[in-house]
Amino acid sequence: MSQTRASEDDESLAxxxxxxxxxxxxxTFEGYGARIKRGRRAMVAVIASFTLLAVACLSAGVLxxxxxxxxxxxxxxxxxxxxxxxxxEALLGAESxxxxxxxxxxxxxxxxxxxxxxxxxxxxxxxxxxxxxxLSRAPLIAEIGRLGPEKFDEIDRTIxxxxxGKFDEAAAIVRAGxxxxxxxxxxxxxxxxxxxxNEEVTRATLTQSRLNTLMIGAILxxxxxxxxLGVLLLNDVRRHFGLLETRExxxxxxxxxxxxxxxxxxxxxxxxxxxxxxALRASGVTVMTLDRxxxxxxISQGLFGQPAEAVIGRAQQEVIADxxxxxxxxxxxxxxxxxxxxxxxxxxxxxxxxxxxxxxVHPLTDERGVVTGIIAGVIDITRYKEQEARIxxxxxxxxxxxxxxxxxxxxxxxxxxxxxxxxxxxxxxxSARLHSLAGSHDLLVREDWQGxxxxxxxxxQLDHYSDRVGSQVELVxxxxxxxxxxxxxxxxxxxxxxxxxxxxxxxxxPEGKVRVSWHVAPDPDGxxxxxxxxxxxxxxxxxxxxxxxxxxxxxxxTVARALHGDVRIEYAPSGLRWTLVFPERRIAVT
Numbered sequence: 250m251s252q253t254r255a256s257e258d259d260e261s262l263a264x265x266x267x268x269x270x271x272x273x274x275x276x277t278f279e280g281y282g283a284r285i286k287r288g289r290r291a292m293v294a295v296i297a298s299f300t301l302l303a304v305a306c307l308s309a310g311v312l313x314x315x316x317x318x319x320x321x322x323x324x325x326x327x328x329x330x331x332x333x334x335x336x337x338e339a340l341l342g343a344e345s346x347x348x349x350x351x352x353x354x355x356x357x358x359x360x361x362x363x364x365x366x367x368x369x370x371x372x373x374x375x376x377x378x379x380x381x382x383x384l385s386r387a388p389l390i391a392e393i394g395r396l397g398p399e400k401f402d403e404i405d406r407t408i409x410x411x412x413x414g415k416f417d418e419a420a421a422i423v424r425a426g427x428x429x430x431x432x433x434x435x436x437x438x439x440x441x442x443x444x445x446x447n448e449e450v451t452r453a454t455l456t457q458s459r460l461n462t463l464m465i466g467a468i469l470x471x472x473x474x475x476x477x478l479g480v481l482l483l484n485d486v487r488r489h490f491g492l493l494e495t496r497e498x499x500x501x502x503x504x505x506x507x508x509x510x511x512x513x514x515x516x517x518x519x520x521x522x523x524x525x526x527x528a529l530r531a532s533g534v535t536v537m538t539l540d541r542x543x544x545x546x547x548i549s550q551g552l553f554g555q556p557a558e559a560v561i562g563r564a565q566q567e568v569i570a571d572x573x574x575x576x577x578x579x580x581x582x583x584x585x586x587x588x589x590x591x592x593x594x595x596x597x598x599x600x601x602x603x604x605x606x607x608x609x610v611h612p613l614t615d616e617r618g619v620v621t622g623i624i625a626g627v628i629d630i631t632r633y634k635e636q637e638a639r640i641x642x643x644x645x646x647x648x649x650x651x652x653x654x655x656x657x658x659x660x661x662x663x664x665x666x667x668x669x670x671x672x673x674x675x676x677x678x679x680s681a682r683l684h685s686l687a688g689s690h691d692l693l694v695r696e697d698w699q700g701x702x703x704x705x706x707x708x709x710q711l712d713h714y715s716d717r718v719g720s721q722v723e724l725v726x727x728x729x730x731x732x733x734x735x736x737x738x739x740x741x742x743x744x745x746x747x748x749x750x751x752x753x754x755x756x757x758x759p760e761g762k763v764r765v766s767w768h769v770a771p772d773p774d775g776x777x778x779x780x781x782x783x784x785x786x787x788x789x790x791x792x793x794x795x796x797x798x799x800x801x802x803x804x805x806x807t808v809a810r811a812l813h814g815d816v817r818i819e820y821a822p823s824g825l826r827w828t829l830v831f832p833e834r835r836i837a838v839t
Contacts, residue, residue, distance in 0.1 A: 295478065298474050305474060306467075309464055309471065312464040323453045323454065329379040333446070335375075336376060337436060340365070340435060343362055343401060350411055369397055373397065385445070389442050393439065399431055400431050407419040534628050535548065535550055536624065536625070539623050540622040541620070543578060569597060574597060576593070577608060590611045592607070592608065592610070594608070605629070608625060702728070703731060704729075710743035721755070721759075721761060725764065741807070745799075746827060748800065750763055750788070754785050754825055762787045762788075762824075763785050765782070766784075778830050778833060779832070780830050791821060804816065808829060815829075
């Protein structure tokens with residue numbers, strides 16, 4: 250088809266060329282001399298116009314280049330100002346870390362001090378790089394570069410006193426205002442740099458404004474030149490208008506070709522419309538047009554559970570009687586009155602049920618700009634609204650569980666601190682117990698917080714001794730699942746038992762054995778109960794502890810109270826025996 254069309258176009262072009270040649274010969278003999286003179290004048294005018302246009306474009310290019318330089322100057326000045334501000338913030342951060350360390354005596358503040366030192370070095374390097382060629386500000390940069398390290402040295406001396414245990418002496422030095430003078434000089438120097446950068450930004454902005462004005466002038470000149478060229482070309486077209494009459498025959502042939510092409514384009518347009526309708530259906534977007542009375546004049550597909558034929562020619566509130574349509578009508582009338590697009594979500598109840606929609610409305614105008622109606626796009630967002638509600642529910646549940654977890658951690662911290670001999674001992678014990686709690690939570694998260702397998706829970710708490718499972722540690726039990734709160738407390742008890750066994754019991758010697766078992770069995774009155782046992786053997790001789798620490802409270806009282814069960818502990822010479830018995834309703838057999 251394309252080859253046939255190309256041959257037809259070539260034939261039309263041949264006829265057109267033949268007719269044009271005959272008309273040109275006739276016109277040449279009739280007014281050859283006059284046309285030569287007019288052609289020369291037109292050529293001179295065109296050359297002059299092109300020259301002015303080139304000059305104007307070149308000027309605009311030079312001005313644009315100068316404007317780019319001004320913009321770069323503004324950017325450099327602002328970056329230098331930012332670097333100066335970061336220098337001051339780094340010093341303030343170092344002072345804050347110093348005071349935090351001396352007041353709280355927490356070495357975590359020392360890390361902030363080192364971060365501030367590195368930030369000061371980076372900011373100074375950037376500041377020197379930005380203002381390397383500015384000799385007027387070199388003294389200020391040198392002063393900041395000299396005073397900054399001095400300030401850090403003063404801070405380091407007080408921190409060194411704190412590390413030596415002389416916190417009161419160091420705090421007294423800080424309260425006496427040591428280093429305030431150097432900090433004030435640094436602030437003044439940074440303020441002078443900032444003021445200089447602001448002045449440079451102001452100067453560059455003024456220069457950029459003047460360049461923009463000149464550039465607009467150059468563009469206007471270029472437009473005038475283009476207009477002049479247009480006038481000259483128009484006159485030339487008028488001179489050749491007579492020749493067009495000789496081309497009437499070829500134009501008719503071309504018209505026939507165009508008619509054929511229009512038919513082809515019409516068919517292609519119909520196919521495009523079909524693809525457009527298919528795309529709308531696939532995207533889930535319903536497009537409609539309404540007049541000023543909010544009567545639907547066209548719609549791409551059915552809406553509100555009704556076909557398109559039932560919607561066209563009717564107002565939306567007639568299609569579906571729902572209170573939510575009042576807000577929709579108000580939004581659409583606002584677009585008609587103001588001519589500004591609007592968007593909103595609304596909920597309606599129709600025969601198919603309750604649904605949410607996202608509505609986008611744009612005005613439709615005629616050739617005079619008068620709003621004649623609106624075009625609206627509607628998307629069903631019911632699924633996303635339901636997902637949003639589920640997310641809010643999950644967030645509330647997460648907040649509740651987080652509060653409970655923080656309460657447990659706070660209790661662990663208090664009990665650990667009360668039974669720790671030193672800060673290092675507290676840190677080791679507290680970290681280990683948090684790691685145990687985290688292991689239980691990881692397991693619950695993997696199970697969507699629906700519970701945990703007893704076997705996996707025990708293995709997670711014996712993670713440090715996993716290489717001994719099968720040799721020193723034996724795990725025996727049927728498949729059981731326990732709820733989240735029970736999993737946390739059993740995990741803590743397993744951690745405390747494993748820790749005690751590693752320090753004083755069976756896991757402290759290669760010959761020791763630990764057997765962990767669990768099963769469900771009825772008690773004497775026939776009530777099903779879950780039995781969880783920890784039995785040690787082959788280790789050092791066991792003696793009843795003389796003190797009641799946090800671990801003993803967990804394995805004796807906390808886990809029993811949480812599961813409404815009983816704990817039995819035997820400090821037999823051959824090894825510790827710990828048994829937890831709790832009701833079967835606290836578990837679910839898998």
